[in-house]
Amino acid sequence: MAxxxxxxxxxxxxxxxxxxxxxxxxxxxxxxxxxxxxxxGLATTFVLVCSNVLVSLLRKIIPSKVRIAAYIVIIxxxxxxxxxxxxAYSYPLYQALGIFIPLIVVNCIILGRAEAFAGKNGVAAxxxxxxxxxxxxxxxxxxxxxxxxxxxNGTFLGLHVLxxxxxxxxxxxxxxxxxxxxxxxxxxxxxxxxxxxxRKRRNAx
Amino acid sequence: MSFGDYMLFIVGAILVNNILLAKFLGxxxxxxxxxxxxxxxxxxxxxxxxxxxxxMITWLVQYYVLEPLSIEYLQTIAFILVIAALVQLVxxxxxxxxxxxxxxxxxxxxxxxxxxxxxxxxxxxxxxxxNFLDTVIFSFASAVGYSLALILFAGIRERxxxxxxxxxxxxxxxxxxxxxxxxxxxxxxxxxVGGH
Amino acid sequence: MKDILKxxxxxxxxxxxxxxxxxxxxxxxxxxxxxxxxxxxxxxAVKAVLSGYDNDPIKDRVQIPIGxxxxxxxxxxxxxxxxxxxxTFAVAFExxxxxxxxxxxxxxxFNLADNNISGISIVGHSETPGLGARITETQFTDSFKGKxxxxxxxxxxxxxLSGATLSSKGSVxxxxxxxxxxxxxxxxxxxxx
Numbered sequence: 001m002a003x004x005x006x007x008x009x010x011x012x013x014x015x016x017x018x019x020x021x022x023x024x025x026x027x028x029x030x031x032x033x034x035x036x037x038x039x040x041g042l043a044t045t046f047v048l049v050c051s052n053v054l055v056s057l058l059r060k061i062i063p064s065k066v067r068i069a070a071y072i073v074i075i076x077x078x079x080x081x082x083x084x085x086x087x088a089y090s091y092p093l094y095q096a097l098g099i100f101i102p103l104i105v106v107n108c109i110i111l112g113r114a115e116a117f118a119g120k121n122g123v124a125a126x127x128x129x130x131x132x133x134x135x136x137x138x139x140x141x142x143x144x145x146x147x148x149x150x151x152x153n154g155t156f157l158g159l160h161v162l163x164x165x166x167x168x169x170x171x172x173x174x175x176x177x178x179x180x181x182x183x184x185x186x187x188x189x190x191x192x193x194x195x196x197x198x199r200k201r202r203n204a205x
Numbered sequence: 206m207s208f209g210d211y212m213l214f215i216v217g218a219i220l221v222n223n224i225l226l227a228k229f230l231g232x233x234x235x236x237x238x239x240x241x242x243x244x245x246x247x248x249x250x251x252x253x254x255x256x257x258x259x260x261m262i263t264w265l266v267q268y269y270v271l272e273p274l275s276i277e278y279l280q281t282i283a284f285i286l287v288i289a290a291l292v293q294l295v296x297x298x299x300x301x302x303x304x305x306x307x308x309x310x311x312x313x314x315x316x317x318x319x320x321x322x323x324x325x326x327x328x329x330x331x332x333x334x335x336n337f338l339d340t341v342i343f344s345f346a347s348a349v350g351y352s353l354a355l356i357l358f359a360g361i362r363e364r365x366x367x368x369x370x371x372x373x374x375x376x377x378x379x380x381x382x383x384x385x386x387x388x389x390x391x392x393x394x395x396x397x398v399g400g401h
Numbered sequence: 402m403k404d405i406l407k408x409x410x411x412x413x414x415x416x417x418x419x420x421x422x423x424x425x426x427x428x429x430x431x432x433x434x435x436x437x438x439x440x441x442x443x444x445x446a447v448k449a450v451l452s453g454y455d456n457d458p459i460k461d462r463v464q465i466p467i468g469x470x471x472x473x474x475x476x477x478x479x480x481x482x483x484x485x486x487x488x489t490f491a492v493a494f495e496x497x498x499x500x501x502x503x504x505x506x507x508x509x510x511f512n513l514a515d516n517n518i519s520g521i522s523i524v525g526h527s528e529t530p531g532l533g534a535r536i537t538e539t540q541f542t543d544s545f546k547g548k549x550x551x552x553x554x555x556x557x558x559x560x561x562l563s564g565a566t567l568s569s570k571g572s573v574x575x576x577x578x579x580x581x582x583x584x585x586x587x588x589x590x591x592x593x594x
Contacts, residue, residue, distance in 0.1 A: 058415075072286070087434045088437055111319060179384040182381050
């Protein structure tokens with residue numbers, strides 16, 4: 001049961017980047033479309049799961065003084081792997097995500113999970129933690145990318161969903177729109193969780 | 206490039222293609238340390254220093270180590286290790302020889318390793334095939350642009366204390382929306398080097 | 402002392418394993434990466450200048466060594482052959498010439514049997530928008546079609562752009578450079594395909 005809990009917490013309790021306000025750069029930069037968002041999310045998930053598993057396996061071997069250096073090497077290796085695989089098998093996506101693929105290495109979520117979770121817990125729990133948080137991150141990016149794509153470009157996954165007469169509100173796919181839409185979505189999540197919290201308290205009393 | 210081209214290049218890097226607001230690099234510390242003016246200023250100074258140094262060193266690593274050995278695919282891993290080592294080194298040297306500066310900037314240095322703006326600028330230098338001089342100028346100008354955005358933002362954010370912000374927007378959410386308007390203001394500079 | 406030794410050993414081991422694994426991954430993905438890159442970057446230009454083939458010119462590409470660069474690294478000419486029924490009837494590759502704003506890269510297609518140009522496509526340039534940049538428009542590129550390879554082209558042979566002499570000249574120079582390469586390496590280019 002514990003493993004299931006480690007997996008599901010990533011979808012709400014610590015849902016990145018909203019609950020866990022980390023790794024914002026790729027969130028802002030690549031969510032110009034749902035597809036890019038999902039691609040970035042999955043690449044991050046792959047690195048997160050692999051590094052979590054490896055860090056957890058090696059947690060008793062790595063001396064604590066050099067653990068951060070060791071984590072960085074492990075994470076960077078998986079990032080390079082993703083870079084190579086994506087170039088070979090999904091080149092257009094690689095081009096769309098550009099510099100943000102190598103920058104997965106400094107995504108604070110990954111180092112954060114290695115330090116806060118995988119370095120202290122078993123392999124199964126760490127894998128579940130990585131997968132849950134990674135998928136939560138992917139869904140967030142997909143939704144945010146979808147919203148920005150629909151409003152800013154009138155399309156969803158490349159399909160015209162608002163009809164050809166729709167005048168795209170390009171603000172949304174530009175840089176300022178990235179900040180504003182993420183901020184508004186964060187406020188929305190705050191609002192929902194405040195409501196849930198209030199209901200829970202009412203039920204308890 | 207002529208002198209005029211360099212001026213445009215610098216203005217472009219600071220204002221138009223602002224690394225933080227237009228290229229989205231280094232946002233975690235941007236939201237993290239911008240609550241107060243003094244921490245924002247400290248972070249800015251540390252970023253200017255480390256980013257310029259890191260830009261130069263990674264450039265040398267790329268062209269004098271990775272390329273001769275034909276292992277350019279290890280760029281990411283090599284750069285992050287160089288930056289992490291550099292930050293450590295700067296910390297040690299500064300602690301020993303410039304204790305006053307260390308007291309002011311010390312706590313920001315470890316945060317810089319995971320500041321993606323530093324690694325981002327290092328990668329852009331190589332991607333755009335800048336020569337060594339361009340690299341120095343671009344790294345420095347980008348860092349200045351980062352600092353400008355960070356300090357301006359901290360100035361705005363300090364005023365939040367006096368404002369009545371809706372509860373759900375409190376904290377990071379209003380910060381992001383504000384950053385959006387700052388980005389909007391910066392995008393107005395695009396005309397400065399437009400058509401170039 | 403023992404601690405330091407352990408630290409060094411562990412870090413070295415991690416780095417070594419990571420280096421070896423990445424070298425292996427790089428080796429496996431090297432071919433597919435080159436193919437994917439050419440497929441996305443070059444294929445549109447190749448399609449624009451060649452037609453009527455039933456093979457994959459990107460997959461069947463031929464590399465011909467044509468010298469070394471400043472640092473002494475070998476430079477290869479990448480030739481994309483167009484085949485029908487397994488026989489090469491046309492090839493495409495790039496030439497470069499200097500225009501007004503910098504180098505102009507042109508993908509040139511050659512009909513081998515008719516000894517003429519099957520088409521050209523501008524693949525990279527930094528000419529002035531609205532002026533020299535019109536070299537990418539079809540009314541300019543189409544004027545190269547069917548030109549004989551018997552002699553070097555001049556701007557008189559084509560539909561040169563008024564007000565953009567240097568850009569037109571640069572494009573012609575790029576086509577002529579490709580023509581020169583075809584002359585020089587004809588045997589290898591045809592044989593290789």
